[in-house]
Amino acid sequence: MTAWPRSAWNVCYFQANQSYMQKIPFFKKFITCLLAGLVVGAFLLRQGVTFFRQWVPIRTMSLIEFLIVLVAVIYAFIWQARKKNSPGTLAFWQGLIRYGVAYDLASFGWEKICHLQLVIPGNWADRPYRSFTPSELFWSFFSHSYLFGCIIAGLQIAGAMLLLFRRTTLVGVFILLPVLANILLMDIFYDIGQSVVVHASIMMLGALYFLFLEFNRLKAFFFAASNNIASLQMPGYMKAAIRLSIIFIPLLLIAMHGNPNRHPALTGKYEVKQLKVNQHFLAPTGCSDSLLTVVYFEVNDGCVFEFNTPQRRWSGTYKMDKDHLGISWRNPGGKPDFKGVLSRDPATGMVVMTGVLGGDSTEVTLQKVMN
Structure with missing residues (x-):
């Protein structure tokens, strides 16, 4: 050696x-x-x-x-x-x-x-x-x-x-x-x-x-090594269009779908300032009274009536046609629809719902407390 x-x-x-x-x-x-x-x-x-x-x-x-x-x-x-x-x-x-x-x-x-x-x-x-x-x-x-x-x-x-x-x-x-x-x-x-x-x-x-x-x-x-993914044989502009489609197609569909908040001026939480049923003014005398106290107008045309507590709520959807307002309820089932008109008091800026709920003429004065 x-x-x-x-x-x-x-x-x-x-x-x-x-x-x-x-x-x-x-x-x-x-x-x-x-x-x-x-x-x-x-x-x-x-x-x-x-x-x-x-x-x-x-x-x-x-x-x-x-x-x-x-x-x-x-x-x-x-x-x-x-x-x-x-x-x-x-x-x-x-x-x-x-x-x-x-x-x-x-x-x-x-x-x-x-x-x-x-x-x-x-x-x-x-x-x-x-x-x-x-x-x-x-x-x-x-x-x-x-x-x-x-x-x-x-x-x-x-x-x-x-x-x-x-x-x-x-x-x-x-x-x-x-x-x-x-x-x-x-x-x-x-x-x-x-x-x-x-x-x-x-x-x-x-x-x-x-x-x-x-x-x-x-x-x-990540950038220099070769990979085993097969290359798709097509013109470069088509590849670019396919890649960009994940940006533009979803945005186009979203634009066509529209804004879920169709009535932004109305959307929000409202407190009931005055309630009139069959020409009689009603006011709660205790927490056990089932009187309408809060109204919510939500995105996607959602509507909620709250009766004193969150445990007593009606949830549904509303439709607006100019000043005409219609509300149908999903939960709980079997509740009467509301049909009437919606207006604003120019003096106070409050919203007034006037119509019929379950056969009773109803007028509700609402004050917006939260958007």
Whole structure:
């Protein structure tokens, strides 16, 4: 067996060591350390607030998070000053990001399964819909189905586990990004809270970090690599027309369908200010009286009469022909139709319904209270 010359071994060692010790830009060091500090600090703060707030003040936990971020940022400058490019150091900080995001999302998943999240007080079921804040609407909606919550939890836990293995990190990112994006958007638009939005944003950035690390590979995979989809043989303009059809055809059909709010000036909630039946003025003397108190004119020509409470309602549809108004009822069945005219009092701006309801002459004066 012929031995390699010593110089050849030196060249091989130098090349291997050079590739192993590739220079890491300061920007990458700084972003990696900063993100690691933010992610670790955020998930530790959330764990503390959720499980340890009885023993540790929130201010103390917030201070710990701040110190973690500060130490991470300072280390980025120390790392640069030492002029060391050890991949082990980079792997450590990237590992902190992966673990922080994975732990946080897995924790959210297990909390859903164990009924620590997406649970609302029982008294909310008896509250009027209009009394709910956006965040309460959010929690009420997602608390309706435990199975749905478990599916979300399963995605969070599975994506978190895949994120912790180098070979499956990208798969984990692709699973978690839609989940995180959905959570972040709902946190923003349902006013869940600024601190929650910040927390979700940090975890989103942590997942995006690994996506950007593989940008060149993803670019080649999605745009440069060949695919096995057969090419349709037709002129280019026809292909363009077919592609654009998904934009223009639905819009055309929607335009032809018309606006569901056919009477925008009438649509809204009205309070009954005066009720006259068979030339006699009626006024409720108690909550048990079944007198008309609220009228709704809805989109799609919907109409609702409410008699003192939401539990006493007639729901149906109305038709307008100039000033003539006709209302037929769907629920409850068997209720008499209303036929009459609709006018406005020029002095007060109130709406007056005059007609016949079940053989009784009826005149209802309405004041609009909500569009």
